[in-house]
Amino acid sequence: MTKESLARLMPMHLILGLNGEILQCGPTVAKLFVDRTLTGQSFFECFDVNRPGNMASVADIIETIGTKLHLSMRNEHQTMLKAVGVALEGQEGVLLDMSFGISVVDTIGTYNLTIADFAATDLAVEMLYLIEAKSAAMNESHKLNARLQGAKMAAEEQAYTDTLTGLKNRRAMDHVLSRFVTGGDSFGLMQVDLDYFKAVNDTLGHAAGDHVLLEVARILVDETRSDDLVARVGGDEFVLLFHRLTDIDQLNDIAMRIIERMEVPIMFNGQQCRISTSIGTTVSDFYTEPDMDKMLSDADLALYASKNKGRACNTVFSAELLRQAS
Protein backbone atom coordinates (compact mmCIF):
# COMPACT_ATOMS: atom_id res chain seq x y z
CA MET A 1 0.00 0.00 0.00
CA THR A 2 1.31 3.48 -0.82
CA LYS A 3 2.22 5.91 1.91
CA GLU A 4 -0.67 8.18 0.82
CA SER A 5 -3.26 5.42 1.01
CA LEU A 6 -2.05 4.35 4.42
CA ALA A 7 -2.14 7.99 5.57
CA ARG A 8 -5.75 8.26 4.45
CA LEU A 9 -6.87 5.07 6.19
CA MET A 10 -4.78 5.57 9.31
CA PRO A 11 -3.73 9.18 9.77
CA MET A 12 -2.26 8.16 13.11
CA HIS A 13 0.00 5.30 12.09
CA LEU A 14 3.69 4.75 12.59
CA ILE A 15 5.99 2.29 10.89
CA LEU A 16 8.91 1.26 13.08
CA GLY A 17 12.05 -0.49 11.96
CA LEU A 18 13.43 -3.33 14.04
CA ASN A 19 15.91 -0.95 15.63
CA GLY A 20 13.06 1.27 16.87
CA GLU A 21 13.54 3.95 14.25
CA ILE A 22 10.37 5.66 13.03
CA LEU A 23 10.40 5.00 9.30
CA GLN A 24 7.08 6.56 8.41
CA CYS A 25 4.31 8.44 10.21
CA GLY A 26 0.74 9.46 9.43
CA PRO A 27 -0.11 13.16 9.01
CA THR A 28 -2.03 13.50 12.29
CA VAL A 29 0.79 12.01 14.39
CA ALA A 30 3.18 14.37 12.63
CA LYS A 31 0.90 17.27 13.62
CA LEU A 32 1.08 16.24 17.29
CA PHE A 33 4.83 16.79 17.35
CA VAL A 34 4.87 20.40 16.31
CA ASP A 35 8.56 21.15 16.73
CA ARG A 36 10.21 17.93 15.66
CA THR A 37 10.18 15.65 12.66
CA LEU A 38 9.30 12.16 13.75
CA THR A 39 10.69 10.24 10.81
CA GLY A 40 14.19 9.10 11.59
CA GLN A 41 13.80 9.42 15.37
CA SER A 42 13.69 6.61 17.87
CA PHE A 43 10.15 5.59 18.81
CA PHE A 44 11.11 5.13 22.44
CA GLU A 45 12.46 8.67 22.62
CA CYS A 46 9.17 10.10 21.38
CA PHE A 47 6.78 7.81 23.28
CA ASP A 48 6.63 6.04 26.61
CA VAL A 49 4.97 2.64 26.58
CA ASN A 50 3.02 2.52 29.83
CA ARG A 51 1.31 -0.80 29.29
CA PRO A 52 2.23 -3.58 28.95
CA GLY A 53 5.23 -2.93 31.21
CA ASN A 54 8.88 -3.40 30.32
CA MET A 55 8.64 -2.62 26.64
CA ALA A 56 12.06 -1.42 25.61
CA SER A 57 12.45 -2.56 22.03
CA VAL A 58 10.53 -3.27 18.88
CA ALA A 59 11.24 -6.94 19.55
CA ASP A 60 9.25 -6.57 22.80
CA ILE A 61 6.37 -5.04 20.85
CA ILE A 62 6.44 -7.89 18.34
CA GLU A 63 6.46 -10.32 21.25
CA THR A 64 3.18 -8.97 22.60
CA ILE A 65 1.52 -8.25 19.28
CA GLY A 66 -2.26 -8.14 19.49
CA THR A 67 -2.20 -6.56 22.94
CA LYS A 68 -3.42 -2.99 23.24
CA LEU A 69 -0.58 -0.61 23.98
CA HIS A 70 -1.02 2.38 26.27
CA LEU A 71 1.33 5.12 25.20
CA SER A 72 2.06 8.63 26.33
CA MET A 73 3.77 11.23 24.27
CA ARG A 74 7.08 12.57 25.49
CA ASN A 75 6.17 16.22 25.30
CA GLU A 76 4.84 18.81 27.75
CA HIS A 77 1.26 17.51 27.41
CA GLN A 78 2.11 13.82 27.91
CA THR A 79 -0.92 13.03 25.77
CA MET A 80 -2.19 9.49 26.30
CA LEU A 81 -2.69 7.30 23.25
CA LYS A 82 -3.96 3.81 22.57
CA ALA A 83 -2.23 1.75 19.94
CA VAL A 84 -2.27 -1.63 18.32
CA GLY A 85 0.53 -3.08 16.24
CA VAL A 86 0.98 -5.67 13.52
CA ALA A 87 4.23 -7.13 12.30
CA LEU A 88 5.16 -6.20 8.77
CA GLU A 89 5.63 -8.93 6.23
CA GLY A 90 9.14 -10.33 6.33
CA GLN A 91 9.47 -9.24 9.97
CA GLU A 92 11.28 -6.05 8.99
CA GLY A 93 9.29 -3.90 11.37
CA VAL A 94 5.98 -3.02 12.97
CA LEU A 95 2.97 -1.01 11.84
CA LEU A 96 1.33 0.78 14.76
CA ASP A 97 -2.07 2.43 14.52
CA MET A 98 -2.88 4.89 17.29
CA SER A 99 -5.94 6.66 18.60
CA PHE A 100 -6.70 9.15 21.36
CA GLY A 101 -9.28 7.17 23.28
CA ILE A 102 -11.23 9.31 25.72
CA SER A 103 -8.47 11.92 25.84
CA VAL A 104 -9.66 13.10 22.40
CA VAL A 105 -11.84 15.76 24.06
CA ASP A 106 -8.85 17.61 25.51
CA THR A 107 -6.50 16.69 22.72
CA ILE A 108 -8.37 18.37 19.88
CA GLY A 109 -8.02 21.67 21.73
CA THR A 110 -4.37 21.14 22.61
CA TYR A 111 -3.33 20.34 19.04
CA ASN A 112 -6.06 22.25 17.22
CA LEU A 113 -7.19 19.19 15.29
CA THR A 114 -9.86 19.44 12.59
CA ILE A 115 -12.27 16.98 11.05
CA ALA A 116 -9.71 16.34 8.30
CA ASP A 117 -7.22 15.04 10.88
CA PHE A 118 -9.40 12.01 11.53
CA ALA A 119 -10.05 9.14 9.18
CA ALA A 120 -13.42 9.54 7.47
CA THR A 121 -14.63 6.39 9.25
CA ASP A 122 -13.29 7.38 12.67
CA LEU A 123 -16.12 7.87 15.15
CA ALA A 124 -14.12 10.43 17.14
CA VAL A 125 -15.84 13.35 15.41
CA GLU A 126 -19.25 11.79 16.04
CA MET A 127 -18.28 11.39 19.67
CA LEU A 128 -17.23 15.02 19.91
CA TYR A 129 -20.51 16.00 18.31
CA LEU A 130 -22.41 13.89 20.80
CA ILE A 131 -20.56 15.31 23.79
CA GLU A 132 -21.19 18.84 22.60
CA ALA A 133 -24.85 18.24 21.75
CA LYS A 134 -25.50 16.52 25.05
CA SER A 135 -23.69 19.24 26.98
CA ALA A 136 -25.80 21.89 25.27
CA ALA A 137 -29.00 19.98 26.05
CA MET A 138 -27.84 19.34 29.61
CA ASN A 139 -27.01 23.00 30.01
CA GLU A 140 -30.57 23.92 29.00
CA SER A 141 -31.90 21.37 31.46
CA HIS A 142 -29.75 22.76 34.25
CA LYS A 143 -31.02 26.25 33.58
CA LEU A 144 -34.57 24.97 33.59
CA ASN A 145 -33.97 23.09 36.84
CA ALA A 146 -32.62 26.21 38.48
CA ARG A 147 -35.66 28.22 37.39
CA LEU A 148 -38.06 25.50 38.50
CA GLN A 149 -36.28 25.21 41.81
CA GLY A 150 -36.75 28.94 42.39
CA ALA A 151 -40.40 28.75 41.37
CA LYS A 152 -40.94 25.73 43.62
CA MET A 153 -39.45 27.49 46.62
CA ALA A 154 -41.59 30.55 45.97
CA ALA A 155 -44.68 28.39 45.60
CA GLU A 156 -43.92 26.47 48.77
CA GLU A 157 -43.53 29.70 50.67
CA GLN A 158 -46.97 30.72 49.55
CA ALA A 159 -48.53 27.31 49.97
CA TYR A 160 -51.21 26.43 52.48
CA THR A 161 -50.68 22.70 52.29
CA ASP A 162 -48.32 20.45 54.18
CA THR A 163 -46.64 18.55 51.36
CA LEU A 164 -46.25 15.29 53.27
CA THR A 165 -49.72 14.80 54.71
CA GLY A 166 -51.83 17.01 52.47
CA LEU A 167 -53.21 18.67 55.60
CA LYS A 168 -53.19 22.45 55.96
CA ASN A 169 -49.92 23.95 57.22
CA ARG A 170 -49.15 26.55 59.87
CA ARG A 171 -49.58 29.42 57.43
CA ALA A 172 -53.09 28.23 56.59
CA MET A 173 -53.90 27.70 60.26
CA ASP A 174 -52.70 31.22 61.17
CA HIS A 175 -54.76 32.62 58.35
CA VAL A 176 -58.01 30.84 59.32
CA LEU A 177 -57.53 31.44 63.03
CA SER A 178 -57.00 35.16 62.56
CA ARG A 179 -60.09 35.27 60.34
CA PHE A 180 -62.15 33.59 63.10
CA VAL A 181 -60.78 35.96 65.72
CA THR A 182 -61.27 39.18 63.76
CA GLY A 183 -64.68 38.02 62.51
CA GLY A 184 -65.83 37.34 66.06
CA ASP A 185 -66.76 33.74 65.15
CA SER A 186 -67.09 31.20 67.94
CA PHE A 187 -64.82 28.18 67.58
CA GLY A 188 -63.01 25.40 69.39
CA LEU A 189 -59.24 24.92 69.19
CA MET A 190 -57.25 21.74 69.88
CA GLN A 191 -53.52 21.27 70.07
CA VAL A 192 -52.76 17.64 69.23
CA ASP A 193 -49.34 16.20 69.95
CA LEU A 194 -48.09 12.72 69.11
CA ASP A 195 -46.26 10.84 71.85
CA TYR A 196 -43.48 8.37 71.08
CA PHE A 197 -43.35 9.54 67.46
CA LYS A 198 -39.65 10.29 67.71
CA ALA A 199 -39.06 6.72 68.87
CA VAL A 200 -40.80 5.36 65.76
CA ASN A 201 -38.67 7.59 63.56
CA ASP A 202 -35.47 6.65 65.34
CA THR A 203 -36.00 2.91 65.53
CA LEU A 204 -37.97 2.15 62.36
CA GLY A 205 -36.73 4.95 60.15
CA HIS A 206 -38.14 7.97 58.38
CA ALA A 207 -40.27 5.95 56.00
CA ALA A 208 -42.12 4.45 58.97
CA GLY A 209 -42.41 7.91 60.53
CA ASP A 210 -43.86 9.32 57.32
CA HIS A 211 -46.29 6.45 57.11
CA VAL A 212 -47.46 7.10 60.68
CA LEU A 213 -47.98 10.79 59.91
CA LEU A 214 -50.13 9.88 56.91
CA GLU A 215 -52.24 7.55 59.06
CA VAL A 216 -52.58 10.21 61.76
CA ALA A 217 -53.66 12.73 59.13
CA ARG A 218 -56.29 10.29 57.88
CA ILE A 219 -57.67 9.73 61.39
CA LEU A 220 -57.78 13.47 62.14
CA VAL A 221 -59.64 14.16 58.91
CA ASP A 222 -62.01 11.23 59.55
CA GLU A 223 -62.90 12.41 63.04
CA THR A 224 -63.56 16.03 62.11
CA ARG A 225 -66.21 17.68 59.98
CA SER A 226 -65.37 18.76 56.46
CA ASP A 227 -65.36 22.46 57.34
CA ASP A 228 -63.13 22.03 60.38
CA LEU A 229 -59.47 22.83 59.81
CA VAL A 230 -56.82 20.19 60.41
CA ALA A 231 -53.30 21.57 60.23
CA ARG A 232 -49.88 20.05 60.74
CA VAL A 233 -47.94 22.83 62.42
CA GLY A 234 -44.75 21.00 63.39
CA GLY A 235 -43.06 17.62 63.01
CA ASP A 236 -45.61 15.77 65.18
CA GLU A 237 -47.84 18.69 66.21
CA PHE A 238 -51.28 19.40 64.86
CA VAL A 239 -53.88 22.10 65.42
CA LEU A 240 -57.59 21.50 64.88
CA LEU A 241 -60.02 24.41 64.51
CA PHE A 242 -63.74 23.69 64.92
CA HIS A 243 -65.84 26.43 63.40
CA ARG A 244 -68.90 27.34 65.53
CA LEU A 245 -68.31 24.40 67.88
CA THR A 246 -67.61 25.39 71.48
CA ASP A 247 -69.54 22.64 73.29
CA ILE A 248 -67.01 21.10 75.68
CA ASP A 249 -68.75 17.69 75.82
CA GLN A 250 -68.80 17.37 72.04
CA LEU A 251 -65.17 18.46 71.76
CA ASN A 252 -64.24 15.98 74.50
CA ASP A 253 -65.99 13.21 72.55
CA ILE A 254 -64.10 14.08 69.38
CA ALA A 255 -60.82 14.18 71.30
CA MET A 256 -61.47 10.79 72.89
CA ARG A 257 -62.33 9.20 69.53
CA ILE A 258 -59.10 10.53 68.08
CA ILE A 259 -57.08 9.29 71.06
CA GLU A 260 -58.67 5.83 70.93
CA ARG A 261 -57.91 5.39 67.28
CA MET A 262 -54.33 6.56 67.75
CA GLU A 263 -53.81 3.85 70.36
CA VAL A 264 -54.24 1.16 67.70
CA PRO A 265 -50.76 0.26 66.47
CA ILE A 266 -50.08 1.31 62.88
CA MET A 267 -48.52 -1.39 60.73
CA PHE A 268 -45.59 -0.55 58.50
CA ASN A 269 -43.79 -3.29 56.52
CA GLY A 270 -44.91 -5.88 59.06
CA GLN A 271 -43.69 -3.76 61.96
CA GLN A 272 -45.95 -2.29 64.63
CA CYS A 273 -45.62 1.45 65.13
CA ARG A 274 -47.04 2.45 68.48
CA ILE A 275 -47.83 6.05 69.22
CA SER A 276 -50.10 7.84 71.59
CA THR A 277 -51.78 11.24 71.58
CA SER A 278 -52.13 14.09 74.03
CA ILE A 279 -54.61 16.87 73.40
CA GLY A 280 -55.24 20.31 74.87
CA THR A 281 -58.46 22.14 74.10
CA THR A 282 -59.78 25.65 74.47
CA VAL A 283 -62.80 27.48 73.04
CA SER A 284 -63.43 31.09 72.07
CA ASP A 285 -66.29 31.33 74.59
CA PHE A 286 -63.69 31.36 77.41
CA TYR A 287 -62.50 34.81 76.34
CA THR A 288 -64.21 38.16 76.24
CA GLU A 289 -61.81 39.23 73.50
CA PRO A 290 -60.26 36.09 71.96
CA ASP A 291 -56.60 36.50 70.99
CA MET A 292 -54.85 34.08 68.61
CA ASP A 293 -51.59 33.73 70.46
CA LYS A 294 -53.27 33.55 73.84
CA MET A 295 -55.61 30.79 72.71
CA LEU A 296 -52.80 28.78 71.12
CA SER A 297 -50.67 29.03 74.26
CA ASP A 298 -53.63 28.18 76.51
CA ALA A 299 -54.38 25.07 74.45
CA ASP A 300 -50.69 24.23 74.64
CA LEU A 301 -50.79 24.54 78.42
CA ALA A 302 -53.78 22.16 78.49
CA LEU A 303 -51.86 19.80 76.20
CA TYR A 304 -48.95 19.67 78.65
CA ALA A 305 -51.38 18.99 81.45
CA SER A 306 -52.53 15.94 79.43
CA LYS A 307 -48.95 14.79 79.06
CA ASN A 308 -48.40 15.17 82.79
CA LYS A 309 -51.52 13.12 83.47
CA GLY A 310 -49.88 10.22 81.66
CA ARG A 311 -50.76 10.95 78.01
CA ALA A 312 -53.60 9.56 75.88
CA CYS A 313 -56.06 12.09 77.23
CA ASN A 314 -57.60 15.48 76.54
CA THR A 315 -57.46 18.45 78.91
CA VAL A 316 -59.67 21.51 78.58
CA PHE A 317 -58.04 24.80 79.45
CA SER A 318 -59.09 26.49 82.68
CA ALA A 319 -57.96 29.39 84.82
CA GLU A 320 -56.88 26.78 87.38
CA LEU A 321 -54.27 25.42 84.92
CA LEU A 322 -52.90 28.88 84.41
CA ARG A 323 -52.64 29.37 88.16
CA GLN A 324 -50.78 26.06 88.57
CA ALA A 325 -48.41 26.95 85.79
CA SER A 326 -47.44 30.25 87.34
Place this chain on the structure above:
Amino acid sequence: MHGLINRSLESFLSETYGAAVWHDVVEAAGLGFEHFESMFEYEDWQTYAVIECAAELLSKSSDTILEDLGTYLVSSPNVKSLRRLLRFGGDTFVDFLHSLDDLYDRGKLAVPELELPTFKLLEEGRPGCFTVVCHGPHKGFGRAMLGVLRAMADDYGALVFMEYQGGRDGFEEISITLVESSFADGRDFSLARPDVLSGGGT
Protein backbone atom coordinates in the same frame (compact mmCIF):
# COMPACT_ATOMS: atom_id res chain seq x y z
CA MET B 1 -43.78 21.44 19.16
CA HIS B 2 -40.64 21.09 21.23
CA GLY B 3 -39.63 23.95 23.51
CA LEU B 4 -36.25 24.28 21.77
CA ILE B 5 -38.02 25.30 18.59
CA ASN B 6 -40.38 27.67 20.38
CA ARG B 7 -37.59 29.10 22.47
CA SER B 8 -35.51 29.70 19.32
CA LEU B 9 -38.43 31.54 17.78
CA GLU B 10 -38.74 33.66 20.91
CA SER B 11 -35.01 34.47 21.04
CA PHE B 12 -35.04 35.39 17.36
CA LEU B 13 -38.04 37.71 17.66
CA SER B 14 -37.07 39.40 20.90
CA GLU B 15 -33.40 39.85 19.98
CA THR B 16 -34.14 41.07 16.48
CA TYR B 17 -37.20 43.22 17.12
CA GLY B 18 -37.03 43.91 20.85
CA ALA B 19 -38.76 42.73 24.00
CA ALA B 20 -41.76 45.01 23.40
CA VAL B 21 -42.53 43.32 20.07
CA TRP B 22 -42.17 39.91 21.67
CA HIS B 23 -44.62 40.98 24.37
CA ASP B 24 -47.13 42.10 21.72
CA VAL B 25 -46.71 38.80 19.88
CA VAL B 26 -47.38 36.86 23.08
CA GLU B 27 -50.51 38.91 23.74
CA ALA B 28 -51.81 38.57 20.20
CA ALA B 29 -51.09 34.85 20.10
CA GLY B 30 -52.91 34.31 23.39
CA LEU B 31 -50.15 32.14 24.85
CA GLY B 32 -51.05 32.93 28.45
CA PHE B 33 -47.37 33.07 29.46
CA GLU B 34 -44.47 35.33 28.62
CA HIS B 35 -41.61 32.94 27.86
CA PHE B 36 -41.13 29.50 26.37
CA GLU B 37 -39.03 26.96 28.24
CA SER B 38 -36.62 25.17 25.94
CA MET B 39 -37.06 21.80 27.64
CA PHE B 40 -40.88 21.77 27.70
CA GLU B 41 -43.28 20.47 25.10
CA TYR B 42 -45.91 22.86 23.68
CA GLU B 43 -49.04 22.53 21.60
CA ASP B 44 -48.46 23.02 17.88
CA TRP B 45 -51.04 25.81 17.64
CA GLN B 46 -48.94 27.92 19.99
CA THR B 47 -45.98 27.85 17.62
CA TYR B 48 -48.11 28.64 14.59
CA ALA B 49 -49.92 31.43 16.44
CA VAL B 50 -46.59 33.05 17.34
CA ILE B 51 -45.39 32.89 13.72
CA GLU B 52 -48.65 34.27 12.33
CA CYS B 53 -48.96 37.05 14.90
CA ALA B 54 -45.32 38.06 14.46
CA ALA B 55 -45.80 38.16 10.70
CA GLU B 56 -48.84 40.37 11.07
CA LEU B 57 -47.29 42.72 13.63
CA LEU B 58 -44.09 43.10 11.60
CA SER B 59 -45.88 43.27 8.23
CA LYS B 60 -43.86 40.37 6.88
CA SER B 61 -44.91 37.03 5.48
CA SER B 62 -44.72 33.96 7.69
CA ASP B 63 -42.25 32.53 5.17
CA THR B 64 -39.91 35.47 5.66
CA ILE B 65 -40.15 35.16 9.43
CA LEU B 66 -39.21 31.48 9.19
CA GLU B 67 -36.35 32.04 6.79
CA ASP B 68 -34.95 34.84 8.96
CA LEU B 69 -35.27 32.53 11.96
CA GLY B 70 -33.12 29.95 10.17
CA THR B 71 -30.47 32.55 9.35
CA TYR B 72 -30.54 33.87 12.91
CA LEU B 73 -30.02 30.40 14.40
CA VAL B 74 -26.75 29.95 12.53
CA SER B 75 -25.38 33.48 12.41
CA SER B 76 -26.38 35.13 15.69
CA PRO B 77 -23.47 35.47 18.10
CA ASN B 78 -25.90 34.68 20.92
CA VAL B 79 -26.75 31.20 19.69
CA LYS B 80 -23.50 29.51 18.93
CA SER B 81 -24.42 25.94 19.67
CA LEU B 82 -26.52 25.09 16.61
CA ARG B 83 -23.95 26.48 14.20
CA ARG B 84 -21.23 24.49 15.92
CA LEU B 85 -23.23 21.29 15.88
CA LEU B 86 -23.96 21.73 12.17
CA ARG B 87 -20.27 22.35 11.45
CA PHE B 88 -19.53 18.89 12.81
CA GLY B 89 -21.18 17.72 9.57
CA GLY B 90 -18.01 18.24 7.59
CA ASP B 91 -15.01 20.27 6.62
CA THR B 92 -16.51 21.76 3.45
CA PHE B 93 -19.95 22.98 2.45
CA VAL B 94 -20.44 19.94 0.22
CA ASP B 95 -19.48 17.62 3.11
CA PHE B 96 -21.99 19.53 5.18
CA LEU B 97 -24.70 19.03 2.55
CA HIS B 98 -23.91 15.31 2.52
CA SER B 99 -24.33 15.24 6.30
CA LEU B 100 -27.93 16.53 6.03
CA ASP B 101 -29.07 12.94 5.57
CA ASP B 102 -27.90 12.33 9.15
CA LEU B 103 -29.42 15.48 10.60
CA TYR B 104 -32.59 13.80 11.82
CA ASP B 105 -30.63 11.11 13.68
CA ARG B 106 -28.16 13.63 15.03
CA GLY B 107 -31.01 15.72 16.36
CA LYS B 108 -32.54 12.65 18.04
CA LEU B 109 -29.19 11.77 19.55
CA ALA B 110 -28.94 15.20 21.15
CA VAL B 111 -32.56 15.58 22.27
CA PRO B 112 -34.66 12.43 21.80
CA GLU B 113 -37.98 14.30 22.11
CA LEU B 114 -37.12 16.72 19.32
CA GLU B 115 -39.26 16.04 16.24
CA LEU B 116 -37.25 17.36 13.33
CA PRO B 117 -38.21 16.68 9.74
CA THR B 118 -36.01 14.32 7.75
CA PHE B 119 -33.73 15.80 5.12
CA LYS B 120 -32.60 14.11 1.98
CA LEU B 121 -29.95 15.44 -0.35
CA LEU B 122 -30.45 14.67 -4.04
CA GLU B 123 -27.46 15.18 -6.31
CA GLU B 124 -28.65 16.41 -9.65
CA GLY B 125 -26.86 15.40 -12.83
CA ARG B 126 -24.77 18.54 -13.14
CA PRO B 127 -21.92 18.98 -10.64
CA GLY B 128 -22.65 21.45 -7.88
CA CYS B 129 -26.42 21.10 -8.28
CA PHE B 130 -28.38 19.69 -5.36
CA THR B 131 -31.91 19.49 -4.09
CA VAL B 132 -32.67 19.22 -0.39
CA VAL B 133 -35.96 17.49 0.28
CA CYS B 134 -37.41 18.20 3.68
CA HIS B 135 -40.16 15.90 4.92
CA GLY B 136 -41.99 16.12 8.20
CA PRO B 137 -45.27 16.56 10.01
CA HIS B 138 -44.86 20.31 10.51
CA LYS B 139 -45.21 22.86 7.76
CA GLY B 140 -42.64 25.61 7.48
CA PHE B 141 -39.44 23.75 8.36
CA GLY B 142 -38.39 24.02 4.71
CA ARG B 143 -38.51 27.82 4.88
CA ALA B 144 -36.49 27.88 8.09
CA MET B 145 -34.06 25.38 6.54
CA LEU B 146 -33.56 27.73 3.59
CA GLY B 147 -32.36 30.36 6.07
CA VAL B 148 -30.14 27.83 7.83
CA LEU B 149 -28.57 26.67 4.54
CA ARG B 150 -27.93 30.25 3.36
CA ALA B 151 -26.22 31.10 6.63
CA MET B 152 -24.20 27.86 6.59
CA ALA B 153 -22.99 28.58 3.04
CA ASP B 154 -21.72 31.95 4.32
CA ASP B 155 -20.18 30.21 7.30
CA TYR B 156 -18.17 27.93 5.02
CA GLY B 157 -17.37 30.83 2.70
CA ALA B 158 -19.16 29.14 -0.22
CA LEU B 159 -20.91 31.06 -2.99
CA VAL B 160 -24.27 29.42 -3.50
CA PHE B 161 -27.63 30.10 -5.14
CA MET B 162 -30.64 28.69 -3.38
CA GLU B 163 -34.31 28.71 -4.10
CA TYR B 164 -37.36 27.41 -2.31
CA GLN B 165 -39.11 25.18 -4.83
CA GLY B 166 -42.39 24.86 -3.00
CA GLY B 167 -43.90 22.02 -1.10
CA ARG B 168 -46.87 19.74 -0.86
CA ASP B 169 -48.00 16.68 1.09
CA GLY B 170 -45.44 17.30 3.81
CA PHE B 171 -42.54 17.52 1.34
CA GLU B 172 -40.67 20.76 0.73
CA GLU B 173 -37.81 21.24 -1.74
CA ILE B 174 -34.89 23.61 -1.86
CA SER B 175 -32.65 23.77 -4.92
CA ILE B 176 -28.98 24.57 -4.39
CA THR B 177 -26.40 25.57 -6.95
CA LEU B 178 -22.84 25.71 -5.68
CA VAL B 179 -20.94 28.31 -7.69
CA GLU B 180 -17.70 28.30 -5.73
CA SER B 181 -16.97 26.35 -2.60
CA SER B 182 -14.26 28.66 -1.26
CA PHE B 183 -15.44 32.05 -2.43
CA ALA B 184 -14.74 33.79 0.87
CA ASP B 185 -12.79 32.88 3.99
CA GLY B 186 -15.72 31.64 6.03
CA ARG B 187 -15.82 31.55 9.79
CA ASP B 188 -13.34 29.68 11.93
CA PHE B 189 -14.39 26.37 13.35
CA SER B 190 -12.49 24.31 15.87
CA LEU B 191 -13.64 20.89 16.99
CA ALA B 192 -12.76 21.88 20.53
CA ARG B 193 -15.47 23.74 22.37
CA PRO B 194 -14.71 27.44 22.75
CA ASP B 195 -15.26 27.20 26.51
CA VAL B 196 -12.67 24.42 26.67
CA LEU B 197 -10.20 26.44 24.59
CA SER B 198 -10.58 29.84 26.19
CA GLY B 199 -12.45 29.26 29.40
CA GLY B 200 -15.23 31.57 28.19
CA GLY B 201 -18.92 30.77 27.71
CA THR B 202 -20.29 29.06 24.63
